[in-house]
Amino acid sequence: MPRPTQPILSTxxxxxxxxxxxxxxxxxxxxxxxxxxxxxxxxLYTHISGRSEIVELMRIRVMSSISVPHPPxxxxxxxxxxxxxxxxxxxEHWRLIPLLMTRSVRxxxxxxxxxxxxxxxxxxxxxxxxxxHAISTxxxxxxxxxxxxxxxxxAWTQSSNPSEVTHEAANPLRTDxxxxxxxxxxxxxxxAQCVVRLYTESHSDLPVTSR
Numbered sequence: 001m002p003r004p005t006q007p008i009l010s011t012x013x014x015x016x017x018x019x020x021x022x023x024x025x026x027x028x029x030x031x032x033x034x035x036x037x038x039x040x041x042x043x044l045y046t047h048i049s050g051r052s053e054i055v056e057l058m059r060i061r062v063m064s065s066i067s068v069p070h071p072p073x074x075x076x077x078x079x080x081x082x083x084x085x086x087x088x089x090x091x092e093h094w095r096l097i098p099l100l101m102t103r104s105v106r107x108x109x110x111x112x113x114x115x116x117x118x119x120x121x122x123x124x125x126x127x128x129x130x131x132x133h134a135i136s137t138x139x140x141x142x143x144x145x146x147x148x149x150x151x152x153x154x155a156w157t158q159s160s161n162p163s164e165v166t167h168e169a170a171n172p173l174r175t176d177x178x179x180x181x182x183x184x185x186x187x188x189x190x191x192a193q194c195v196v197r198l199y200t201e202s203h204s205d206l207p208v209t210s211r
Contacts, residue, residue, distance in 0.1 A: 009039055011047050015057040019093060026095040056107055059100050063109045065089045075124040076187050082117055083138055083183050090146040097146050125194050145179045
């Protein structure tokens, strides 16, 4: 039997085509994917239910690439490692991030990553409420740093009369240095909270003296 002249249609090459379109333009269309794969738009629906499923397939592709093979023992080091891994994966397809941010997460691989972060914060002594806030803050830092890639190198023009500090800070916003600074600042704050909590707990049974 002769080999097919084009790849057999599958969720994998549909996802590949959608990612190619998003990486190039920031979005995708069903007719555009069909044209790239040399098939009819209707044939796509034999493999996927529609646009929402394709977005989720792209999310799975990106999130599955996040890996920390040997997580550090310390809770703060684990959070740092996951933060960097998350950012590296997101930067590779940075035009996809706005699409992902408009839809609720439904993929198991994302929940697995959240579980690892929950465990890390729990090991640091955070309760469930503070853990949710911390993970949301970390998520904002990672995704915000990636979305920043779509902005101009210099955020302020000459007509805006920027200060020297603002002008000098514009270009580094696109580098790893700024993300590193933000992540270290967050972790330092979380570690300080742990110190305060441990101190408070260890001194909770001391008598209160009046002056």
